[in-house]
Amino acid sequence: EAQVTQNPRYLITVTGKKLTVTCSQNMNHEYMSWYRQDPGLGLRQIYYSMNVEVTDKGDVPEGYKVSRKEKRNFPLILESPSPNQTSLYFCASSPRAGRYQETQYFGPGTRLLVL
Amino acid sequence: AQKVTQAQTEISVVEKEDVTLDCVYETRDTTYYLFWYKQPPSGELVFLIRRNSFDEQNEISGRYSWNFQKSTSSFNFTITASQVVDSAVYFCALSEATTGGFKTIFGAGTRLFVKA
Numbered sequence: 001e002a003q004v005t006q007n008p009r010y011l012i013t014v015t016g017k018k019l020t021v022t023c024s025q026n027m028n029h030e031y032m033s034w035y036r037q038d039p040g041l042g043l044r045q046i047y048y049s050m051n052v053e054v055t056d057k058g059d060v061p062e063g064y065k066v067s068r069k070e071k072r073n074f075p076l077i078l079e080s081p082s083p084n085q086t087s088l089y090f091c092a093s094s095p096r097a098g099r100y101q102e103t104q105y106f107g108p109g110t111r112l113l114v115l
Numbered sequence: 116a117q118k119v120t121q122a123q124t125e126i127s128v129v130e131k132e133d134v135t136l137d138c139v140y141e142t143r144d145t146t147y148y149l150f151w152y153k154q155p156p157s158g159e160l161v162f163l164i165r166r167n168s169f170d171e172q173n174e175i176s177g178r179y180s181w182n183f184q185k186s187t188s189s190f191n192f193t194i195t196a197s198q199v200v201d202s203a204v205y206f207c208a209l210s211e212a213t214t215g216g217f218k219t220i221f222g223a224g225t226r227l228f229v230k231a
Contacts, residue, residue: 031217042119042206042221050217058218090160103150104219106160 002027004107006091012113013081021076021110023091031094032074033058033104034066036087043090049074081114088112117142119209121222128197129230136192136225138207144168147211149183149190154204154224163205166190197229 004025013019025032033048035058045058049068063085065077074093078085088111092104118141128134140149151163164174166183174181178195194201204226210219 033219035221040124040223042121042223043208044221045219048217048219056213059220088158103162103165105162106152109158109160 002105004091004093004105006089006107006110008110009108010111012115014115015082016080019078019081019112021078021089021091021112023074023076023107024072025074025093025105026072027093027095027105028071029093029095029105030071031096031104032068033092033094034064034074034076035090035092036060036085037090037109038087046076046089081112083114086112086114117209117211117218117220119207119220119222121205121207121225123225124223125226125228127228127230130199131196133193133195134197134227134229136194136205136207136227138190138192138222140188140190140207140209142188142209142211144211147209150208150210150219151181151190151192152206152208154206156203160206163192194227197227199229199231202227202229 007022030051034046035043037043044060046064047066049055052068052071055066068074088109090109091107094104120139147168149166153161171183180193182191204224206224207222
């Protein structure tokens, strides 16, 4: 089944404890992206990647890192999480980047609570 | 700069009523894409429609229809004969190219309540 998977789905952690949220897609998509969703703000793009080893900042990249060593995986790293990073996170992928960007397919979401 | 405005925070209707969700966008690019997504109470994001900036044709899919008007920078979404299962948060989004790739901006969303 074509899908975007995220792990974990739920995570409670404490301030400063490094964590990684994994994202994987099995559709051979070039484009992948991370968003956070907060009440009243919709989804905001954190980072995106056009292809392997090509990443760029979205609108809210502070406090996050990403890497794209393989086409299928796009992990989101919080080196030192803070309470303001408590949010619902979505990973998404899209078949092609560039001029003919197509529909983004979203993962199920990861709910993060930072105490 | 890009911006997507969904001025309606919440809408409440009674089943079988028609309802229109508004979306107004701002962009300097001539090439861009507009999307609508649905987020039901279960939380996943469900793609509804994509429209590129060169295609102003309105679209109908069952009870759903979309009105794209470049002159007013609007991409409104109408649900005809609403049903309880339409209760969800609906997001409008704008994607456009950047030097590094493609960026996507979402509106804040409109929460639709459909009462039986």
